[in-house]
Amino acid sequence: MATIRKRVRKDGTASYQVRWLQGGRGGTWEAERFEDVEQADAFKKLVDAHKQQWPYGWVPGQGFVEPEQNPDDVLLTDWARRYVDRLTGIDLRTRDDYRREVDRHISLMVHTNRSGLVMPATIGNITADDVQDWVRLQEAGQPDAKAGRWVRRPASPKSTANRHGLLWCIVQAAIDADPPLRTKNCCANTRLPRVDDGTSEEMVFLEQEEYQLLRKCLLDPAARDLADWLIGTGMRWGEATALQVQDLRLGGPVPTANVQRAWKRSPRGAQSSFFLGPPKTKKARRLVALAPTQVDLAQKLTHGMPSDAFVFRTPTGKAWRHANFYNRKWIPAVAAAMETGLPRQPRIHDLRHTHVAWLVAANIPLPAIQARLGHESIQTTIDRYGHLVRALDSDISAAVQAAMGGQPPSDRGLRLVGA
Incomplete structure (x- = not known):
């Protein structure tokens, strides 16, 4: 585990050095210096979490440094509107609906850098974490200060999935652009709310x-x-x-x-x-x-x-x-x-x-x-x-019964773990 050493200067001020063996036992000693003990402790926890490695994205002596911004990078909402306006094969109402989704929902996305600073989202800086935070915002909504009211109501799982699908296409267009504005689709592995989380079916089937x-x-x-x-x-x-x-x-x-x-x-x-x-x-x-x-x-x-x-x-x-x-x-x-x-x-x-x-x-x-x-x-x-589709239920049951020798299942040959 990383350790913190306090160093006292001749003028009486102190600095704090975080030291660790890179990769654990057998590795080389690495160190990073801080002027504040709380910052040193936070960095120590990051090193331990990264298994005695430099935290991803940390530059020695500088801290977390955002990647150099692409000079062609633009605000996410501006790129999204550009994407929607250039779509072909859709009717006017669909284009109008997409624009509304961008202005009302995708515009809520922000980018949070590694140090916790929140900044405007661009098509180049948004990350998978930003997308997940945005999905959670869609799911939770924004309650009003007045009880029982909403600034923004929670979105249904289906609405969230539809908006996420539009965002995926917007980001993919930046990857496919010439020259590309990014190299990876940050929407690829987002965990979305389950559409069937409710206790009743959305569809009604009449006899x-x-x-x-x-x-x-x-x-x-x-x-x-x-x-x-x-x-x-x-x-x-x-x-x-x-x-x-x-x-x-x-x-x-x-x-x-x-x-x-x-x-x-x-x-x-x-x-x-x-x-x-x-x-x-x-x-x-x-x-x-x-x-x-x-x-x-x-x-x-x-x-x-x-x-x-x-x-x-x-x-x-x-x-x-x-x-x-x-x-x-x-x-x-x-x-x-x-x-x-x-x-x-x-x-x-x-x-x-x-x-x-x-x-x-x-x-x-x-x-x-x-x-x-x-x-x-x-x-x-x-x-x-x-x-x-239940037509094969009886065939499935018969197949299971035949596989078990036509006998009811028993616990013979099984035992509880730890018994």
Whole structure:
């Protein structure tokens, strides 16, 4: 272990020398001098923590020295805005949302150097520790001095993960820049809050009788038709309400609906709140096979309508808006259904989740479900719905029983540690 030696000068002042064998017994003697005993003790603890080595980043006689700053280094928020503004392949609303994430959340990051000094974050100086501190800030929020209020509310694990993903891309762009602004992505090994830390599931899955109870409470036939379509096809709200007559192929051996557009939110300040754009991802462009009940519904709704007419329309003949459906149709129906025995409070998007649960219960393979839902990756399907796959439970139990010789497990041949 390192030791501290006090040295008294001729003028009566003292200095403190920390001495240690570099690497432990058998190494060479190293020393560092301090004018303050508390600083010497802090350094001694660092040497011991580094197993009798010079602390990483410590320069003898100078202390912790920050690496020389890249002359092209810029503030993190400035680089992040530059990155977002140069992204291609995203719609205007997504770019607007990214800018808001940068200004409201990524801008909170600061850099703390090894001596504890807090300074503005740049794209070149942020470290893995800075990122972890920022994640903790997202998780904890910032309470107000007034009880029960927040300056900044705690972020959900999903929101934190989404913001961290954006930050990862921003930092990676600095690595890929010419010339590079840094050599390592400090977001690579961040420990994020678990998305499933809650005690209740985020998704709601309805049994068939539960949906029928909810359906009866949707008193508007147009709203009921749309709910039937959502739960019967698994389409997203923005996809189903953007369907036009020309997207349907109701004849032939396999009737289909062609998902090729979806409603998008306009950037803030635009005259119109929504516009028609491409689906969420490339694989969201897909053909969805229709069951006979959906074919009958589509024929009823589109008979005599022009090709560019929307399949699902309000009683006044206009395209559905989410807020209108949610506030005037969905919320009253859910409340009425819960008063008559519905044990869950589903969201509109839970009709899509319920559709998947019904397919899983019918032993439809997850890759087929991925294609039907338009998930970009099979991993998304597995992460969200893999826990529902129970079809092989009996086979797994039988395999375990066979491996154990058909006998119940026993403790023969086992003993407690220390017994």
